[in-house]
Amino acid sequence: MTEDVRTDDAPAPALTALAEAYGVATEYWSFFGDRVHVPAATLRAILHAMGVDAQTDAEAEAALSDAEDRPWRRLVPPSLVVREGSGVLQVHVADGHDVALRVTLEDGSVRDVPIPPQESEPRRVDGVTLWRLHVPLPADLPLGWHAVHAEQRAHGGDQPDRTAECVLIVTPQSLAPPPSRPDHGGRAWGLMAQLYSVRSHASWGVGDFADLGDLASIAGERGADFLLVNPVHAAEVTSPIEPSPYLPATRRFLAPLYVRPEDIRETAYLPASDRSRLDGFRGPVAAADTDAGRIDRDASWAAKRAALQLVFAVPRSPARQALLDRYAAREGQPLLDFALWCALEEHFAATLDEGQDRPSEAWDIASPLVAQLREQLTDRIAFHVWLQWIVDEQLAAAQSAAKASGMRIGIMHDLAVGVHTRGSDAWSLRDMYASGITVGAPPDMYNQQGQNWNQPPWLPHALADSGFAPLRDMIRTLLRNAGALRIDHVIGFFRLWWIPAGLGEAAGTYVRYDHEAMIGVLALEAHRAGAVVIGEDLGNVEPWVRDYLSSRGILGTSILWFEYENDGFKPPEHYRRAVLATVNTHDLPPTAGYLAGEHVDLRARLGLLTEPVEQARAEAVAERDAMLAILRERGLIGADATEQQIVEALHLHLIASPSQLLGVALVDGVGERRVQNQPGTENEYPNWRVPLADSAGTAVVLDDLAANERFRSLTDRVEEALRR
Incomplete structure (x- = not known):
């Protein structure tokens, strides 16, 4: 009711x-x-x-x-996003004036835009009569980022008395379906992993981009076509580093935490004394690579930063310097602003006492203080620009390794919903974000007070006024060295739950975004990169949103434990085709732990249950038994199936779906039981700091993965089932 x-x-x-x-x-x-x-x-x-x-x-x-x-005060809108072969531009012309339009295409060529005869709509604005014209755009405009130039002049006048420009973005109607191997029936499977958790004997206490390439190669050799990893957006450069990859400092630039120092070319030219120092920095943090306890990002980054400063000081060859210069020129002012933010973080961490806040001027990128520090910190800015170049190189190497292994897609990045309120993006793009607002989620059965994610939302009108450049640049960075992109909480392209400061999570409301424009920009950049896009469309999502995304060639998400139909589990044959289907997600324990009720036990230990623990356990057992009954009915397990057999059977059950992409969590391949993230906690549980381990709690290093019996068995069964 x-x-x-x-x-x-x-x-x-x-x-x-x-x-x-x-x-x-x-x-x-x-x-x-x-x-x-x-x-x-x-x-x-x-x-x-x-x-x-x-x-x-x-x-x-x-x-x-x-x-x-x-809108009437503008000769043309600041931006217009259309689909190829369509689009109408609204032009507002003063009475007694004519207007001329031309389009400058991305390649520099220019085309006139004819204005057809029409019944114009008048409006009196600021004491002036204006006429609204509806101008169809040429149907053969190519995909891309173009500009419409408008000139208004009085009837019979020689010179324009008003000019304006509109960013014109022509986007594809739909993305192509995901690539697959011919013997997989138009489908593909891939591995899913938390990169920081996957370490080798060469790591610095945390998984890195070299490990990413090696893991992709191992998965590709097993038949996988993609490797989905957690967001690798840049976080803080000083301690403490935010452990959640979903609360980054920026979504435009990436985390140097994942750099492998030894893989930088200039490392080979370090003097013997500096090479010894580099090895000394690595030793203590590398000792943790076989420790299954907890990942220490702060220690790993402190060691890496010291080592990277040694490498940065090595003279680069003219060719290498030219590559760095071209990278910096391409990334432009946003890269310099991000590097400045990093340098400021270091500066204030070194010069302020603990608990002392920085001057208020420091929070304004346009302030005289920041301008002064930009000059003063030139060397540190150059260091952080260099770091982003190294990140770009090492990610390119990882994607090359993935494709060389036979993967059709390769690395699949993950895009976080937003950024930290005191991070780089919120600082350098402050006019793009709503002040005094954070985003989250309204009350539901899991969080009856609602959720506050402590992330500032983009201002819809600011995005349009900027020609959607921040969105474009963010997507380009992620897709430059990847074959796919997963969008966390893709509903954020349609609406977000805004929470005014001081009013509480439940006192917010939804704010709508121009989804046609934002999805169009996403589709254009993905099309140009030849990339697949997956939207995480779980939860309270209106059905039309899923239909819309599917029509644009953007896949949705299905998770086995969340798919219900008629008060029971949905048969996999009834899943949508255009989805990435998986057994579990990083917010649930790995399958072995979920089957054992670890999600209930953990919440009980942490005091997070909203119902009696006996009731929660009974519900978990009933859910598990219902799923096991389905597996038995389908002949996928016997009466005395082992944990490993059940985990494999669940994946085979999922393969009965028509879903185009199937994800296999690495934790399921080694028998891990611990959850990576327990929603509703911050310090009560080591969220995003759990290293990869097996069912016995022993750390699993990448060097041993290819020979791991349980991993080989699961990937073999998935590959064989898809081939059938």
Whole structure:
């Protein structure tokens, strides 16, 4: 039974209309089926974060009038995203004037855009009569990033009295289906791993890009076509480093934590004394490579940074320096700003006492203090620019190793939902983010108070005004050396749950984004990279969103334990085709641990259960027994099946689905039981710090993986089943 949830703080009609004009939901359907009416305080706070004053009814009415006039004040919009073969440009021309349009294509060529006769729509704005024209774009415009130039001039005039430019982005209708091996029936499987957890005897206490290439080679030799890893976005460069890969400092640049110092060419030219020092830095952290206890990012990065500074000081050959210079020129000012942020983090960590905050000016990239420090920290900025170049080189090597092993797709990166509120992106792109707002999720059965992810949201209008350049650059960075991209919480391209500071998680509301534009940019960059895109579309997602993503060639996500139909597990034959299907996810224990009820035991130990532990255990046992009964009915296990046999049977069960991509978690291949991330915890559990181990709790190093019996058995059975 549903009900209307209202508060005494009901918004006036003008405030409601204003919020809707800016994409702010004034009501929504909750997880529990109730229609919730958003209070006026929430709407005002969110509008204020968008730069819209609506504290009084009079202000709301004035802002609503301004919102209606705003597009008319522009000769052309700041950006327009269209699908190939279609698109209409709105042009607003002053009365008594003509307008001429031309498109400068990405290759530099120019084309005129004819304006057909039409019944124009007039509007009086700021005392001037304006006419709205609807101009069809040429149907044969190529895919790419173009620009529309508009010139307005008085009737009979020789010179334009107004000019404007619109970023024109022509995107593909749909992406191509994922590549696969001919004997896999149009499907492909791959390995999924947390890169930091996969270490070799050559690692520095944490898995790195060299390990990534080696793991991809091992998986490719077993028949895998992709290797999905956790986000490798850059985090802090000073301690403490945020362990969650889903709360990065930036989504544009990548983590030098994963660099292998010995694989940098200049390392070979270190003087003997410096090479000895480098080995001394590595020794203590490398000793942890066989320790199954806990990954220490801070120790590993401190050792690596010291070693990398030695390598950075080695003179580069003219050819190598030219490569670095070309990389820096291509990445431009955003790279310099990120490197400056890194240098500032180091500077303030070294000059401020513990607990002392940096000057307020330091949080403003345009302040005189930051300008002064940009000059003062030139060498450190150069070091961090160099580091990103090294990251790019080593990721390219990993993708080459993946493709050389026979993988059709190769490395699959993961895109986090957002960034840290005090990270590089929020600092250097502050005008792109809503101040005083964080994103999260509304209340549901798992989090009855809602969730706050402590990430600032992009401002929808700022994205459009920027021509979606930050989104484009972020995707390009991730796809430059990869064959696929997984989008965490892909619903964020459609709407996000905004939480005003001080109001609490449940007092937020949804804010809509221009999904056609954002998905279009994503599709264009993926098309150019020849990459596959997967959207994590789990949870409370409207059905039309899944249909829309599928129509654009973007795959969804299915997880065995979450797929239900008619009060029971959904038969895999009923899964969607356009998905990445997996048995588990990093927010659940590995399959061996899940079958043993480790998810219940852990939550009980941490005090996270909302129901009696006996009830939770009974529900987990019933769920497991229902799945085992299905496996027996299908002849996949016998009455006395072992844990390993059940894990393999679950993967064979999944292969009965039509899903185009199938994921096999590395933890399932070695018998690990510990979860990588326990939602609802921060320091109570070592989230994102659990190294790869087997069922006995012994660390598994990459050097031994190819010969690991359990890993070979699972991958063999998956490969054989797909071939059949």
